[in-house]
Amino acid sequence: MEALVASAIGMMTAAGVYLMLRQRTFPVIVGLTLLTYAVNVFLFTSGRLATNVPAIYGEGAPGYADPLPQALVLTAIVISFGMTAVIVMMALGAFLEAGHDKVDMNDDDTPANGGQK
Amino acid sequence: MSLALIAALPFLGALLPGLMIRAGKNACALVTGSVTALALLMLGLNAPAVLRGEVVQTRIEWIPSLGLNANFFLDGLGLLFAGLILGIGLLIILYARFYLAKSDPMGQFYTYLMLFQGAMVGIVLSDNILLLLVFWELTSLSSFLLIGYWKHLPEGRQGARMALTVTGGGGLAMIAGMLILGNIAGSYDLSVILQNKEAIQASDWYLPALILILLGCFTKSAQFPFHFWLPHAMAAPTPVSAYLHSATMVKAGLFLMARMWPVLSGTPEWFYIVATTGLITMVMAAKIALFKDDLKALLAFSTVSHLGLITMLLGFGTAEAATVAVFHIINHATFKAALFMSAGIVDHEAHTRDLKRLGGLRTLMPITFTIVTIASLSMAGIPPLNGFLSKELMLEEAAHTAWMANPWLIGVLATIGALFSVAYSFRFIAHAFLGPVRSDYPAKPHDPGFGLWAAPALLACLVILIGLFPMLTAAWLVNAAASAVTGAPVAVKITHWHGLYAPALWMSLAAIGGGLMALGLHPRLMALWTATPRPEAKRIFDGLMEPFATLAGRIANGLHDGALTRYIAIGTLAIAAVCYYAFDTGTHAIGTRDLMPVPPVPALGWLSLVLATLAIVIFHRNRLLTLVLVGIVGLMVSVGFAYFSAPDLALTQISVEVATIILMLLALNFLPKATPVESAPLRRTWDGAIAVIAGVGIAALAYALMTRDPAFQAISDFHITNSKPGGGxxxxxxxxxxxxxxxxxxxxxxxxxxxxxxxxxxxxxxxxxxxxxxxxxxxxxxxxxxxxxxxxxxxxxxxxxxxxxxxxxxxxxxxxxxxxxxxxxxxxxxxxxxxxxxxxxxxxxxxxxxxxxxxxxxxxxxxxxxxxxxxxxxxxxxxxxxxxxxxxxxxxxxxxxxxxxxxxxxxxxxxxxxxxxxxxxxxxxxxxxxxxxxxxxxxxxxxxxxxxxxxxxx
Known part of the structure; x- marks a missing residue:
């Protein structure tokens, strides 16, 4: 099982990184989303895998999964939603302002003299 | 607690102006002023204890393992400086309310001002030198914002950059010096360091530490040869100049010299470095001030000169001289703040501060004229004003100090400095206010409203009061501060008349006579001054900075060419390389934790996740399809959470998933629906290789993590045990x-x-x-x-x-x-x-x-x-x-x-x-x-x- 989870994390990371290396905003956002999944699952696995032992008190519960990574990942999921929403909006704004959705600046956009006065 | 709160109040207050500006400028100024007033009040509550000779302390452990504690202490010196910073700060807030134009963003101004005020108060109250250094650098940063406040003026931006470079650079040197000092004393607490005079002065590291710390002080206090930044900082709005150059920024260097006086002074090195630098600065800057036509430039160089005077006094290394230095710090703050504010009033009303275009303002601006006259006469050292008292004491000290066994050198040079001081002070009055009324002022000058002249008028009253009744109004504060500086009780005796046999009397008379003569000869001297070539500090500075700026620009532009894909590629590879290095150089054994079995249904879930991920990569050009596939991946992740005993995560993930997909669909409505093929096959292979490296690395790391038991006892047991009994x-x-x-x-x-x-x-x-x-x-x-x-x-x-x-x-x-x-x-x-x-x-x-x-x-x-x-x-x-x-x-x-x-x-x-x-x-x-x-x-x-x-x- 561990190998499956690890390989899934690896797949999502690889796909995420590949898409983030594309030159348009939309694939970059999708790539970031995939990377977010990978990171969240990775953090979650730091509590090690366990089935049928939710971190909820119960009579005769055989044990509890590590609740701390779960709590941290829960807030991470919500925060990454906020972050995704912001970059989606930035991508949309950039497209509407510039008329294209390329992520790399071309030579016209780069400050020619390094922002010197 | 209260001391930490005094230092924290201005920082908290910095949050308010941005909010209050919406309620109007008066409300904004009022709130900002109240915060400062509150801090001043709290300081006042501590004053009686300090004046009794106690030292008020607040100790907060911050990072004890690094010796970094938020320790504050308040002694006489701290009281004097904190009082000046907050008191004059209050006046500046009032003055700035009426000085700033409608178009100036006042909220920003007050925010910067309060940040600066907090940093200054922090410096003078810190008991820990590391904390002090943090505040020290904060003053450099916040003064940068203040000096460059008029962002549209190139002089403002350049002046701010120069001030930051010089004072920030000095600050770096000082950090090194302070660390050496802390190492010798074995503690970073000032109160401990101040007890270790013998150990520090006997150490081989004394001279390097001294030079490094003095570099910090001299750059901050604009001592020769670092004085050039101060006149360029005059591009700031006048309230800033008045604040930075009378009571705060430039006095920080003096404060630190006074603070370190008990451990660093008394050696020949201290005397020759500090006293000589001060003496040169005093005479040179006073001379330049005489030839400046811009009122603020004149005051700027006069400030440099007076800072030199105080530095020289501290350099003498005797308790008497240090006491005079403390007294002059008070006097200089009062008359110089009043003069800066008055110069601002002239600029505000006449729309120029060029002495060549002014004159005859006496009848047009009688109130301003009165204030300027009082403050200038004090600056010139005319009895019975407060400037006279401290200058007289200074000359007396100078007359009794020998330089390289030469008994009269310092006395003569000090008299010459005083002579120039008299000349430029009188020039300020004569060339701006006396003479015939002109018809060609850029604007019709008249006295401003009460709000603008109230602050300088109050300071002018102080000038007179301290001048007339020094023992009543100032001696107690001088005693408290000087006792703190010298470490021994001081009871100062300030009088107007030292007797016919006091050399100071004759030096003073010579200075006044010579000064008046220099003023009379001013046109001819001016011609001579213009004819002599001088090094232009700004050009030298710019020339020195140019190669650095070019180099920095080249590095920055080379690394940041605006290509996000490149940053990501470099970043990913760098992280992978570092991780590989760590893996390669460490020892590795296969994990021993029991593996879990793979039931068929979870295996199917894994398969759909992997297939969906692969499909995203293959079909990512079809954006709508990509979103559907992302939904599948998200769904599988949440099912996985549910399977691995994390129902809360599963619920969160699935609801976030819905919200995210809706959001991206809405955005996609306005974006192109397909991604074009842009990169060459080689580039795609290369990107794929990077992605695989990252993926394999993470997968291996995750596998290694999951197949091992935690290296340390997890803290989760605490949560599991206490959740019900403690959290309910x-x-x-x-x-x-x-x-x-x-x-x-x-x-x-x-x-x-x-x-x-x-x-x-x-x-x-x-x-x-x-x-x-x-x-x-x-x-x-x-x-x-x-x-x-x-x-x-x-x-x-x-x-x-x-x-x-x-x-x-x-x-x-x-x-x-x-x-x-x-x-x-x-x-x-x-x-x-x-x-x-x-x-x-x-x-x-x-x-x-x-x-x-x-x-x-x-x-x-x-x-x-x-x-x-x-x-x-x-x-x-x-x-x-x-x-x-x-x-x-x-x-x-x-x-x-x-x-x-x-x-x-x-x-x-x-x-x-x-x-x-x-x-x-x-x-x-x-x-x-x-x-x-x-x-x-x-x-x-x-x-x-x-x-x-x-x-x-x-």
Whole structure:
């Protein structure tokens, strides 16, 4: 099982990184989303895998999964939603302002003299 | 506690002006002033103890392992300086209220000013030198903002940069010096260091430490040869100049020399470096001041000269000279602040401060003339004003100090400095105010309103009072401060008359006579001055800086060429390389933890996740399909969470998934629907290789982690044990969120709220007139529209679902403390229920029926969470400690009420508000792009057989 989870994390990371290396905003956002999944699952696995032992008190519960990574990942999921929403909006704004959705600046956009006065 | 609070108050106050400026300039100035006044009051409450000779201390352990403690102490020297900083700061706030023009952003100004004030107060109250260094650098940074306040002026920006480079560079040297000093003394606490004079002066490292610390002091206090930044800093608004150069910034260097005086002074090295530098600075700057036509430049060089005078006195190394230095610090602050403010008034009213274009203002601006006359005469050292008293004492000390066995050198040079001082002071009065009234002022000068002259007038009164009754008004403060500097009780005796045999009398007379003569000869001297070539400091500085700027530009532009893909590639490879290095150089053994079996259903889940991920990579050019595939991946991740005993995560993930996909769909409506093929096959292979490296690395790391037991005892056991007894809930994850780690959650919802506000602000910016707005107005949908965009079936279904969904949300919220659920998830569920109404009947129809301000929701959420946290204080417990109890209300069962529930309501409201605000912002963009404004809940009403939301409704 561990190998499956690890390989899934690896797949999502690889796909995420590949898409983030594309030159348009939309694939970059999708790539970031995939990377977010990978990171969240990775953090979650730091509590090690366990089935049928939710971190909820119960009579005769055989044990509890590590609740701390779960709590941290829960807030991470919500925060990454906020972050995704912001970059989606930035991508949309950039497209509407510039008329294209390329992520790399071309030579016209780069400050020619390094922002010197 | 109170000392830390005095230092913290200006920083807290820096938050207010930006908010209060909306209530008007008076309210803004009043609030800013009240904060400073409060700090001054608290200082005043500590004053009696300090004047009795006690040292008030506040000790807060910060990072004890690094010797970094937030320790503060207040002795006579600290009291004097903190009083000057806050007192004159208060006057500056008043003056700036009336000085700044309508177009100047006053909120920003006060924010910068308060930051600076806080940093200065921090310096003079710090007991820990590391803390002091932090505040020291903060003054450099905040003065940069203040000097460059008029961002549209190149002189302002260049002056600010020069000040930052010089004082910041000196600060770096000082850090090194202070660390050496701390090492010798074995402690970073000033109170300990000050006890270790013998050890420090006997150390081989004494001279390097001394030179490095003095570099910091000399750059800050504009001593030769670092004096050149100060005149260029005059590009700042006058209130800034008055503040920085009379009582604060440049006095910080003097303060530190005085603070370190007990351990560093008394050696020949100290005498020859400090006294000589001070002497040169005093004479040279006084001479230059005489030839400056710009009133502020004249005052700038005069300031440099007086700083030199004080430095020289500290350099003498005798208790008497140090006492005079302390006295002159007070006097200089009073008359120089008054003069700067008066120069600002002249500039404000006559629209010039060039002495060549002024003159004859005496009758036009009688009040300003009176203030300037008093302050200038004091600066010149004319009896009976306060400047006279300290100058007389200075000359007396100079006359009795020998330099390289030469008994009269210092005395003669000091007299010459005083002579120039007399000359430029009188020139200020004579060339600006005396003489005939002119007809060609750039503006018609007249006295300003009370608000502008009140502050300098008060200072002029002080000049007279201290001058007439020095023993009554100033001696107690001088005694307290000088005792702190010298480490021995000082009882100063200040008199106007030292007798006929005192050399100071004759030196003073010579200075006044010579000064008047120099003023008379001024035109001829000026011609001579213009004819002699001089090194131009700014050109040399710029020449020195140029290669560095070029080099920095080359490095920065080379690394940051604006290509995001390149940054990501470099970053990923760098991380991979570092990780590989760590793996390669360490030892490795296969993990020993038992592996879990793989049942068939989870294996299928894994397969669909992997296939969907692969499909995303292959089909990523079709954006709509990509979103569907992302949905599959997200779904599998949440199912995985559910399988691995994390029901809360599964619920959160799945509801976030829905909200994210809706959001991306809405955005995709305005984005191209396909990604073109742009990169060459080679580039794609290369990117693929990077991606595989990252993926394999992470997978290996995750596998290694999962097959091992934790290296350290996990802290989770604490949470598992205490969740019910301590937090009152059986759902441990939720108790961690709202109780154990409530502080994290509190920060988290604030971040979420900020993210939503950023989205709102971005939308506002896009909808303003500009290319984005033009594009939206000319928007032509690139997809075929559905004929029935608000189908009745969907409308009816969502209406039926709404109360059920709200109830589910409520249920999930309430059970959260004990079962999977909670504020985060409930907020998302309710948000989705509301968004469904938007989807069914359109944004305009829904928004008109649902009058909830999402900003208010976010604000309420954060405030409720904060109020719950603060509530714990009233029980004498730390922030966010939760309380709970069990109640029975007939006929219900016994149930539990916890403050954590209130906190969770805050979380719920913030999440709801943030999600809705983000989605509503996108809908507003849609409306601008010509989305139909639907007046009816659905488009086609079958009972009437016609279209309700016609195109005319647009």
């Amino acid at each position: 809930g059986t759902n441990i994850v939720n108790v961690i969120l709202v109780d154990f780690r409530g502080y994290d959650t509190f920060g988290e919802i604030i971040v979420l709220g900020i993210a939503a506000l950023v989205i709102f602000a971005l939308t506002e910016a896009l909808l303003r007139a500009g290319p984005a707005n033009d594009r939206l107005l000319a928007w032509k949908p690139d997809q075929r529209r559905a004929g029935d965009r608000h189908p009745m079936m969907l409308v009816v279904a969502t209406r039926v679902i709404l109360p059920i969904a709200l109830m589910v949300g409520f249920f999930i919220f309430l059970r959260g403390h004990n079962e999977p659920g909670g504020g985060f998830i409930a907020g998302l569920i309710v948000a989705i229920a509301l968004v469904m109404q938007y989807m069914a009947s359109g944004f305009a129809w829904t928004a008109a029926r649902q009058k909830v301000d999402y900003h208010a929701l976010i604000a309420c959420g954060v405030l409720i969470a904060a109020a719950t946290g603060i509530g714990a204080w009233f029980n004498g417990l730390p922030f966010l400690t939760s309380a709970f109890g069990y109640f029975t209300i007939w006929p219900l069962e016994e149930f539990e009420l916890a403050t954590a529930l209130l906190f969770d309501i805050g979380v719920f409201l913030t999440v709801l508000g943030a999600v809705m605000l983000a989605l509503a912002s996108l809908s507003r963009i849609g409306l601008r792009a010509g989305e139909t404004v639907n007046t009816q809940p659905f488009d086609i009403d079958p009972s009437e057989g016609r279209t309700l939301n016609s195109e005319e409704a647009r």
